[in-house]
Amino acid sequence: MELKKLHHVAIIASNYQLSKAFYTEVLSLEIIKETYRESRDSYKLDLGLNGEYIIELFSFPNPPERVSRPEAAGLRHLAFEVGDIEKSIKELETKGVSCEPIRIDEITGKRFTFFADPDDLPLEFYEV
Incomplete structure (x- = not known):
């Protein structure tokens, strides 16, 4: 394969x-x-x-509803790589989308945050 x-x-x-x-x-x-x-x-x-x-x-x-929070079984979330997490969050906020507080990945030390699409699908910005 x-x-x-x-x-x-x-x-x-x-x-x-x-x-x-x-x-x-x-x-x-x-x-x-x-x-x-x-x-x-x-x-x-x-x-x-x-x-x-x-x-x-x-x-x-x-379509039937599905449990979609990141800790539910199945697909956890979809992550988008960003260069500047604060700038990306501000851009979302200007478009009416709120984000969770920024967290730190305990393994990589990188910053990330979650937000949701219109169906509450968890989406992530991951700063690199």
Whole structure:
């Protein structure tokens, strides 16, 4: 087996337009392609970061809720690397998104914080 890199993460939004605005306007991810699949009554939005395909954002009619806090079983969170955590937090706050207090990774000594997308999916800024 030859794994080369993580290709993408798939997210199902309860409110597609709200999540689309969050990921493209708040986090400034690039729209690569948007597809409406009539047979599924579903959108698929391919999003990129710095030219790299990273997220598939889906809509489905009435998706079931899922426990999403970082300590729940399953996918813990999605982390974005940032160069200046305070600047990144301020940018989110100007767009109405609040962050948890900055923490220090006890293993690496690096700073990080959590915030949430419109469906309360835990997202992280990790300063490098």
